[in-house]
Structure formats: C-alpha cells, structure tokens
Amino acid sequence: MLTFIGLGLYDEKDITVKGLEAVRRADIVYAEFYTSHLMGTSIEKMEELYGRKVTVLTREDVEQNTSWLSLAKEKNVVFLTGGDAMVATTHIDLRLRAIDMGIDTAIIHAPSISSAVSGLSGLQNYRFGKSTTIPFPYTRRDKTIISEAPYDTIKMNRRNNLHTLVFLDIDREKGFMRIGEAVSILMEMEERRGEGVLVNALAVGIARAGSDSPVAHADYLEKLKDYDFGRPLHTLIIPAQLHFIEAEALVKLCGAPQDIMK
Structure with a gap:
C-alpha cells in the first residue's frame, strides 16, 4: 500500500489527525520537498512529532527511481508532501505508476495554498483560472532565458475574466523566489511583449500562509515589487475584474488602494 499524505502549509502540526495516525502505522515514511516546502519546521521536528524516521527523496528518486516504490508492494509505505497530497502533477504521475505496478494507493488530504489564498485575500475561489509558475531565469550560451509561459497564462485568464494564482520557483541552488523577484520578471515580460496585459495591473502577494504571521x-504591480513581505514562502495573485465584495476585501484585508472600489 502506498498512501499519499499532505502535510499542509507551514509546519509539522498542519498534518491532519487522520494523516498523523497513518504515518504512525506505516512501515516506511518517505517525503519530498522540491514541489513545496514547510518553512516552519524541520525533518527533526517532524520525526519527533510523528514518532517515525522520515526519509527525504530527491526529484530524481520520485520521478525516475522505482526501487523505493517497489517496497509498497509488500509494505505499508507513506509518501509525505507539502500542501495537499495531489496538487502537483508529479504526484499524480507517481500514483499512476504505482497502480501500473499493482500497488494499492490511498490519499489523505490537507490544507493547500490553492484554497488558502482565497481566505487570506478575499478573492472568490471559483473565479480562479489556470495557475502558473514563474521559474528562475537561466543562462544558455551566454543568453539569459526567461520563460514567457506565465505571461501567456495570465493573458488567457484575464481574457476570460479569471484570477491567476502564480506559484514562485523553488530551486536547490537559488533558493526560494520572492515576490519582488517575480514582479520584476513579469514587468520585464510586459516590456518585451508590449501587449498591455500587466499595465496598471493589480496584484496580491501572499507570504507564509498557514503560519501565525x-x-x-x-x-498595483509596479508598487508591489518594493513591498517587504518578509520570509518565504511567497505566492502571487493577478486578479481579474473584481466583484464589489472582492474589491472591499482586498482593501480591508490586504491594504489595497481605495480607488479599486470605484
């Protein structure tokens, strides 16, 4: 049996009671933190609360190595992830591979940033379109490459009057992208494309969802770049046209400019 368990948003205490019970019953406990990361905890704190040893898998382990996965044919194996257990596509792929190997699977869900942003911002959850991720720029043949896929996703969503949830990259070497970096990348895309998608665009920054602070x-996007959000994890939202209740929520909950209510 392979059980996927979400760990929630911030620290080791975000796991559900059902998830904690499943971890304590498991023969082997694995975790991955390259798709998301719990900033308020450590492996040592998790092991202390869960009462089990936690083995952290790399991206290569999860996506290419099947030796650990094969153990779930005979043993009760748990796979821990930040946020909800099935938000990342790579986890769905892993579950399908397990099924192809004849392994029974189960899911225990937990809080996710996908739902938390609505509560923190006041934006209505059913008005979110396709989400996107801003990756760190990289260099190829002495040329800096910036993916324009996030710009295209925001453009499509705004055309359909839908909000865009923008995840920020996590890189083993570069660390955690911050909102200021993400905004700078988006503004560079706008300057390059010149399509006006982000001109005078409102944006919402979320930091440390699930924590006590x-x-x-x-x-507006160009002003958000200089706001100090503090420690990661950071997430960005590019709203569409606002319902009047959403506008009021952004002003009262998020300190948005009063003129958005006109």
Whole structure:
C-alpha cells in the first residue's frame, strides 16, 4: 500500500489527525520537498512529532527511481508532501505508476495554498483560472532565458475574466523566489511583449500562509515589487475584474488602494 499524505502549509502540526495516525502505522515514511516546502519546521521536528524516521527523496528518486516504490508492494509505505497530497502533477504521475505496478494507493488530504489564498485575500475561489509558475531565469550560451509561459497564462485568464494564482520557483541552488523577484520578471515580460496585459495591473502577494504571521498585501504591480513581505514562502495573485465584495476585501484585508472600489 502506498498512501499519499499532505502535510499542509507551514509546519509539522498542519498534518491532519487522520494523516498523523497513518504515518504512525506505516512501515516506511518517505517525503519530498522540491514541489513545496514547510518553512516552519524541520525533518527533526517532524520525526519527533510523528514518532517515525522520515526519509527525504530527491526529484530524481520520485520521478525516475522505482526501487523505493517497489517496497509498497509488500509494505505499508507513506509518501509525505507539502500542501495537499495531489496538487502537483508529479504526484499524480507517481500514483499512476504505482497502480501500473499493482500497488494499492490511498490519499489523505490537507490544507493547500490553492484554497488558502482565497481566505487570506478575499478573492472568490471559483473565479480562479489556470495557475502558473514563474521559474528562475537561466543562462544558455551566454543568453539569459526567461520563460514567457506565465505571461501567456495570465493573458488567457484575464481574457476570460479569471484570477491567476502564480506559484514562485523553488530551486536547490537559488533558493526560494520572492515576490519582488517575480514582479520584476513579469514587468520585464510586459516590456518585451508590449501587449498591455500587466499595465496598471493589480496584484496580491501572499507570504507564509498557514503560519501565525501570514502577510497578504495588494497594490498595483509596479508598487508591489518594493513591498517587504518578509520570509518565504511567497505566492502571487493577478486578479481579474473584481466583484464589489472582492474589491472591499482586498482593501480591508490586504491594504489595497481605495480607488479599486470605484
């Protein structure tokens, strides 16, 4: 049996009671933190609360190595992930591979940033379109490459009057992308494309969702770049046209400019 268990948003205590019970019953406990990361905890704190040893898998282990996965044919194996257990596509792929290997699977869900952003910002969850991720720029043949896929996703969503949830890259060497970096990349895309998608665009920054001190701040994109959101993890939202209740929520909950209510 392979059980996927979400760990929630911030620390080792975000796991559900059902998830904690499943971890304590498991023969082997694995975890991955390259798709998301719990900033308020450590492996040592998790092991202390869960009462089990936690083995952290790399991206290569999860996506290419099947030796650990094969153990679930005979043993009760748990696979821990930040947020909800099935938000990342790579986890769905892993579950399908397990099924192809004849392994029974189960899921225990947990809080996810996909739902938390609505509560923190006041934006209505059913009005979110396709999400996107801003990756760190990289160099190829002495040329800096910036993916324009996030710009295209935001453009499509705004055309359909839908909000865009923008995840920020996590890189083993470069660390955690911050909102200021993400905004700079988006503004560079706008300058390069010149399509006006992000001209005078409102944006909402979310930091440390699930912690005791989350930050949710809204402003026009070029001003948001200089706002101090503090420690990661950071997430960005590019809203569509606002319902009047959403506009009021952004002003009262996120300190957005009053003129968005006109």
